Amino acid sequence: MEALYxxxxxxxxxxxxxxxSLLLLLRLLxxxxxxxDPGDGGAAAVARLYEGRVRHSxxxxxxxxxxxxxxxxxxxxDRQPLLDHLSADEARRVASTSGHVYLxxxxxxxxxxxxxxxxxxxxxxxxxxxxxxLRMCIAEVTNTPWGERVMFTFQPxxxxxxxxxxxxxxxxxxxxxSIRADAPGDSLYVVISVxxxxxxxxxxxxxxxxxxxQTSNSMRLATFFWLMPHKVAAWIYxxxxxxxxxxxxxxxxxxxxxxxxxxxxxxxxxxxLKNVKFLDHPRYLNLSYRDEALKRDLELRSSCSFLQxxxxxxxxxxxxxxxxxxxxxxxNKGDENITKRWCVWxxxxxxxx
Numbered sequence: 001m002e003a004l005y006x007x008x009x010x011x012x013x014x015x016x017x018x019x020x021s022l023l024l025l026l027r028l029l030x031x032x033x034x035x036x037d038p039g040d041g042g043a044a045a046v047a048r049l050y051e052g053r054v055r056h057s058x059x060x061x062x063x064x065x066x067x068x069x070x071x072x073x074x075x076x077x078d079r080q081p082l083l084d085h086l087s088a089d090e091a092r093r094v095a096s097t098s099g100h101v102y103l104x105x106x107x108x109x110x111x112x113x114x115x116x117x118x119x120x121x122x123x124x125x126x127x128x129x130x131x132x133x134l135r136m137c138i139a140e141v142t143n144t145p146w147g148e149r150v151m152f153t154f155q156p157x158x159x160x161x162x163x164x165x166x167x168x169x170x171x172x173x174x175x176x177x178s179i180r181a182d183a184p185g186d187s188l189y190v191v192i193s194v195x196x197x198x199x200x201x202x203x204x205x206x207x208x209x210x211x212x213x214q215t216s217n218s219m220r221l222a223t224f225f226w227l228m229p230h231k232v233a234a235w236i237y238x239x240x241x242x243x244x245x246x247x248x249x250x251x252x253x254x255x256x257x258x259x260x261x262x263x264x265x266x267x268x269x270x271x272x273l274k275n276v277k278f279l280d281h282p283r284y285l286n287l288s289y290r291d292e293a294l295k296r297d298l299e300l301r302s303s304c305s306f307l308q309x310x311x312x313x314x315x316x317x318x319x320x321x322x323x324x325x326x327x328x329x330x331x332n333k334g335d336e337n338i339t340k341r342w343c344v345w346x347x348x349x350x351x352x353x
Contacts, residue, residue, distance in 0.1 A: 009145075013111075013112050013230075016110070016111040016112070017109075017110040017111055017112055017227070017230065019111075020110035020111045021110050021226070021227075024110060024222055024223070024226070027219065027222075028219070028223070031219060044079075044216075045076075045214035045215055045216045046075065046076050046079050046080040046215070046216040047073045047074065047075050047076070047080070047214060047215055047216065047221060048073070048074040048184070048211055048213075048214045049071070049072075049073060049074075049211070049212050049213040049214060049215065049224055050071065050072045050073070050074065050104075050184075050188050050209035050210065050211055050212065051069070051070075051071050051209060051210060051212045052069075052070060052072075052188065052207060052208045052209025052210060053067050053068065053069055053070065053207075053208055053209075054067060054068055054070050054205065054206070054207050055067035055204075055205070055206050055208075056203075056204075056205050057203070057204045057205075057206075058202065058203050059201075059202045059203070060196075060199040060200065060202035060203075061199070061202075066235075068231070068232075068235040069231075070106070070207070070209070070228070070231075070232065071106070071224065071225055071228050072104055072105065072106060072188070072207075072209060073104070073105060073106070073107050073221065073225070074102050074103070074104050074121075074184050074188075075102060075103045075104075075105065075107075076100065076102055077091065077101045077102065077103050077120075078100060078101065080216075082103065082105070082107075084113075085103060085105070085118070085140070086103075086120060086138070086140075086151075088100075088101040091120045091122055091138055092122060094122075094138060094153060094342050095120070095122035095135065095136035095137075095138060095153060096136070097122040097123060097124050097135045097136055098124055098125040099122070099123035099124045099125040099126070099132040099133075099135075100123045100132060101120055101121065101122050101123070102120070102121045102123075102184070103118060103119070103120050103121075104118060104119045104120075104121065104184065104188070104190075105118040105119075105140075106118075106225065106228055106229055106232065107221060107225050107228075108229065109222070109225045109226055109227055109228055109229050109230070110226065110227065112229050112230055112233075113229055114144070114229035114230070114232045114233045114236075115140070115142055115229070116141065116142060116143075116144065116167075116232065116236070117139065117140070117141055117142075117190070117192075117207075118139075118140040118142075119137055119138070119139055119140070119181055119190065120137060120138035120140070121134055121137055121156070121181070121183065121184065122134070122135055122136045122137065122138065123135060134156050134183040136153055136154075136155070136156070137153070137154050137155075137156045137181050138151055138152070138153050138154075138342075139151065139152055139153075139154055139161075139179065141164075141165050141167065143165055143166060143167045144233065144236050146166075146281070146348040147348050147349055148165060148166070148345065148346065148347060148348045149165075149345065149346040150164045150165040150343065150344070150345050150346075151342075151343070151344050152164060152341055152342060152343040152344075153341055153342045153343075154179050154181075154341075156180070156181045156182070156183065157180065158178070158179075158180050159178075159179055159180075160176050160177070160178050160179075160195070160300050161176065161177045161179060161297060161300070161341070162176050162177075162293045162294070162296035162297035162299075162300055163175045163176060163177055163194070163293060164290065164293045164294075164297070164343055164345070165345075166281050166282050166283075169279050169280075170279065171194065171203070171279070172279055173282050173289055173292075173293065174196060174197055174198075175194040175195060175196040175199075175203075176194070176195045176196075176296075176300065177192050177193070177194060177195075178192065178193040178194075178195055178201075179191070179192045179193075184211075185211070186210065186211045187208075187209065187210055187211065188207065188208070188209040188210070188211070189206070189207065189208055189209075190206065190207040191204065191205070191206040191207075192204070192205050192206075290345060293343075294340060294341075294343060297340070297341050297343070298340055298341075301339075301340075301341060
């Protein structure tokens, strides 16, 4: 049933995207190229446009890496709220910040959206003549093809988060995500490493991008991101058939990747005949996997809080300063009360639910 739904969904996406692409072409034909575009290049543009590459690198149980080109928009949510995402005020309440909120995301294109990772950059207001400070980030992770989503806060300089979402049939839920997101400027850098109790630091995903423009014009956004979500989805589905045989046979030569993909159907049949099992979605095995993730994350935060208190005590003598330094890990009642990380899930839609 799920396979039929996936095929129907792909067919529907193709038809919808083709229809919206024709509408976009008509808009481009109607739009006069001689008319100046007041929305491009302004200092207060709604969106900053980034272009770069995403690289995935697996080191265990078999070495495998790939990368693909990608385009992202950094949206000013105070000026341009986006459907199906937090508003600027909601993000500020979650992050306990007072300044601007920007969302790094791949905008929907011709009726289709594919966003494995979006990030809210939450800034604190600054005094006159000073720049705002990036205080907190909110990650928004969506898995494919289930369409489940999790959102959680993290410290942009570096943070360790207990894995809260099933994102791959080749990764269990025991890993922790080490995540870092630099403040976006002329360049953009985001990296997530998976730290596992038995495999160690075995997987890394990184985004490197450069600022290539800015705009407030919807037509520019539509053309710049035309089919970008489709390309990301294609890369994800393309790598699945490559990764399956590589993990089962680490000695496969890179020159065989192409034939492997072409013969994926036969490979899948052989795997089924050999009764090879992949990791099922944890909801089929453990209904409390989300609660367990929150519990493990609280343990991580308690450990990180202890290490930060040790560092603070060696650098500062003021008790007040110490309390302020670790305020992101404890509440106002004292160090013994470590607060839970803000983390919320959105369930999958039918038939994945």
